[in-house]
Amino acid sequence: MKQPGSRDNSEQRLKEQTMTQQLTFVILSNGPETFRELRGALAEREGARVLAGGDDAEQVMEEIKRLRPTAAIIALSSTPENELRMVARVAAECPRTAVICTSRDASPDLILRSMRAGAREYMRLPLLPEEFKTVYDRTAEFCAGQPEAPKKRGRAVAVFSSKGGCGTTFIATNVAAALNAPTVLVDLNLQSGDLGLFLGVEPKYSIADLIENRERVDDSLMRSYVAPHSENLALLAAPREADSADDIEPEHVFQVLELLRERYDYIVIDPQHTFDSITLAALDQADEILLVLTLDIPAIRCTQRALAIFDRLGYPRHKVHIVVNRWSKQIDLDLRQVERYLGERVMGYVQSDYRMAVNSINLGQPLVESEPTSKIATELRQIAAHFSLTAQSAITTELRRGLLGSLFRREKAVEKTVSSELSAIS
Ligand SMILES: Nc1ncnc2c1ncn2[C@@H]1O[C@H](COP(=O)(O)OP(=O)(O)O)[C@@H](O)[C@H]1O
Ligand SMILES: [Mg+2]
Known part of the structure; x- marks a missing residue:
């Protein structure tokens, strides 16, 4: 027998970790009695939490996929085919969830069939305290030994102008649609966001709901908070009631962006036109800032001031890209003059076409989709191509x-x- 002192450190660490670990469970029972018995046994374990349970296999399967618990306890009935199919589905679709089967029938045949379907453990009913403890500890070890899934890290692009009306929302929407990769557009106009209209979607949830539930977000919960526009583009909307925006703090923006970076290739942010703390939180974390202006003196001045603020905030200039919107040959100011004045190169420009821009907004479809061969769509795609x-x-x-x-x-x-x-x- 191995002496405790001879155990290697990693095994010891794993044991310590499992003692304090939070384990979550979803239960498929057959009848209230089984459910009560399982829930009662789990209630005595510190760190165990039952997230959901019931007798309907389809519903419980949906809950397992949504909640991704540490373990699914599946009670097998006297005709267990349906439950065994569910064991196989959980093992295939949620491989990080351990499947524990439980039944009054402890015949080797049923135990073998459950293991073949993908169960990791088997407990007899009524529960035996020793057996329950062994299964619980082994589940905790399984959970602690799971390697962390490699996290994706999407790129955050903020489209900003400190002056309203320059077309930042229009450009953000079109660049997001042109990126051609899994992208989420984030409406940070918390008091009056209307990005749903630009994308022709009616969001049911908003960034406020995501923030409220940020501690328990998984992929499927995230999918339910965003409104899909197309295969590659979804919207995280601003709150419908301005009141819920009041509780949003800069650190929430940070947390939301981290959650989104794990799930999307690009996060395109449409912030407000002021240097408030929410906007600053987004600009700080953005990998790129598209600074949008139109060719009029007030907008050029605002851009110059924004560049000076960015310098003071310590943003490297390569993070900031100037985009001229509503450009036209009829404007006397030429792009080179603007570049000289700002001391910065113009990265992209989008010509003025009010009819086309307004039609696409009224249609609820980004122009790069509704008029893909137009000049203006090409210019917008060229901006997206920088990223x-x-x-x-x-x-x-x-x-x-x-x-x-x-x-x-x-x-x-x-x-x-x-x-x-x-x-x-x-
Ligand atoms: N390239 C463009 N040509 C013509 N009109 C434009 C162009 N870009 C935006 N607009 C129009 O300008 C208005 C303001 O655009 P919007 O994106 O809402 O600005 P912001 O978000 O900066 O306040 C909208 O009516 C839009 O149709
Ligand atoms: Mg806007």
Whole structure:
């Protein structure tokens, strides 16, 4: 027999960890008596929590998928085929959830069938305290030994202007749609967000609901809080009632962005037009800031001031990209003059086309989707291409087709980057 002193450290650590661990359970019972017995036994264990339970296999399966508990306890009846099918489904669809079968029947045949279906443990009913303890401890060890799933880290892009009306919401929506990868658009206009209209969706939930439940968010809960617009694009809406926005603090924005980064390739943020604490929290954490302006003196001044504030906040200049919206040949100011004035290169521009912009907003469809071959859509896709290889590949395809030859002649540099980036990954 091994002496305690001879155990290696990692085994010891695992044991200590399992003693203090929180374990969560979902129970499929057959009748209230079984449920009471299982719940009673779990209630005596510190750290055990029953999240849901019932007799309906389909409903309980949905709860397991939604809540991802440490373990699913499945009671087998005298005709166990249906329950054994559920054991197999949990093992296949939720491999991090341990399946524990329990039954009044302790025949080797039934135990073997449950193990073959994917159960990790088996407990006899009525429960025997020693057996229950062994199964509980082994489940805790299984849970502690699970490797952490590698976390995804999406890129956060904030589209900002300290002056309203420059078209930040319009640009944020279109860039998000053009990214061509799993993207979530976050409406941080907490008092009066209307991004649902731009995307033609009616959100049931908002960022306030996500914040309220942030401690227990998993993939399926997250999916229920966002409103899907297309296969790749979803919206995390602003609260419908302005009141619920009052409780939102800057650290909540930080936590929400972390949760979103784990699940989406891109997080496109549409903040307010002020330097309030919520907006600053978002700008701080953004990997890129698109600073949007129009070619009029007030907007150019605001942009110059915003750049000075960014400098003071210590944002590196490579994080900030100037985008000129509503550009037109008829405006006397040319882009080079603006660049000289701001001391910063203009990364992209979007021409003025009020009819098209308003039609797309009224349609509830980003212009890159409703008018994909228009010049304005091309300009918007070009901005997205600065962040995304998938968006870049869409542009190179267009270039190959020769649709945009003349428009892109000035943008040879971008094209070169695109081809070298693409050859680097192929
Ligand atoms: N490139 C453009 N050409 C013409 N109109 C535009 C363009 N971009 C935005 N607009 C219009 O400007 C108005 C303000 O846009 P919006 O995105 O709501 O601005 P912001 O979010 O900065 O306040 C909208 O009516 C929109 O249709
Ligand atoms: Mg807006």
